[in-house]
Amino acid sequence: MQVSGIAAVVTGGASGLGGATAEALAKQGAKVYALDLPNAIEKAAVVDGVTYVAADVTSPEQVQAAVGQAASGEAPLRVAVNCAGVGTAGRILSKKGVHDLDVYRKVIEVNLIGTFNVLRLSAEAIAKTAADDNGQRGVIINTASIAAFDGQIGQAAYSSSKGGVVGLTLPAARDLATSGIRVMTIAPGIIDTPMLAGVGDEFRAALAEGVPFPKRLGLPAEYAKLALSIIDHDYLNGEVIRMDGALRMAPR
Helix, strand or coil: CCCCCCEEEEECCCCHHHHHHHHHHHHCCCEEEEEECHHHHCCCCCCCCEEEEECCCCCHHHHHHHHHHHHCCCCCEEEEECCCCCCCCCCCEECCEECCHHHHHHHHHHHHHHHHHHHHHHHHHHCCCCCCCCCCCEEEEEECCHHHCCCCCCCHHHHHHHHHHHHHHHHHHHHHHHHCEEEEEEEECCECCHHHCCCCHHHHHHHHHCCCCCCCCECHHHHHHHHHHHHHCCCCCCCEEEECCCCCCCCC
């Protein structure tokens, strides 16, 4: 699928994986609608071809309005990339007590239900566009994590949410096949995003040392490059791609 001349929705689009993906799509000629929370958009860089839209991915009304905006222009909506997410650490039982249920619920709400919310509403809009000669209308890319497979101590909530995204991939691809919409998921390893902004250099080096090769943290631009490759490759569907330098997480 060609990127130039289409519209795309990218969640978490003000920074990190979403910010890099929004910029990469715009540079390839897409009209990008980058969804994020208002406080994140206030700090976002101005990028040609990217329109920032304040929206909470867990809100049906806000996402519906944002997708509607993306689908209302001259460029057909063909792509949605789900990058919005949160991460919290906490053991099921610790010296502080039992895991807070509201914290667990919040992580699931944003990472899994928010992903599904954007997927379903984007799919509805993409399905209304004209198909190409192969019957294809669009692509939806979700973001999981290697924590979906190798969850560490303290990652019960995060791993559960990302495991749900992995489990969503194939049935979503099968559901949307009749509409000509592909569904793929990227499972990143340790990526140098704003979530690591408060981490010291020594800890960063330790994280990088654990990656077999290349022995460094991943880059948001590399996620964006993979997303563009998925969009371009019409036979990729219903699969999860790990982007982690062959890292397999230890228990802690």
